[in-house]
Amino acid sequence: MKRAVTLKKNHEFRRLYSRGASAAGYGLVIYCRKNRLGRNRLGITVSTKIGHAVVRNRARRRLRETFRLNADQLRQGYDIILVARHRAVDMPWKDLNASFLKLSKKLGLLEEVS
Secondary structure, eight states: OOGGGBOOOHHHHHHHHHHSEEEEOSSEEEEEEEOSSSSOEEEEEOOGGGOSHHHHHHHHHHHHHHHHHHGGGBOSSEEEEEEEOTHHHHSOHHHHHHHHHHHHHHHTOBOOOO
16 A cells, blocks of 8 residues: 555554544444545554564554555545454454444545435
8 A cells, every 4th residue: 555545654644533523333443534636545553462463463454455455445535444343353354344434434435426
């Protein structure tokens, strides 16, 4: 993923946590807030409570791929943070993708199909 489409700075994460909308699901939590850039930016958080580095990196890869596959269905102009829960590591791919779409719809991130 390109550097320009990711959230890296601590103040960006803190701003989203405090002022953004959130929705929690079975395997992940999504925080979102509008930005003025006209494109989506993604941040991923995985706690050390989930496991050692290999497990955390696997969770990050799965969430990043879920976002990538569904990026064309999302509205543009949002900062989005995906927070992995412990279940995101072992969750079947189909369920993780369905959970992401359900939470995105709840937050109004999905494009309206006409």
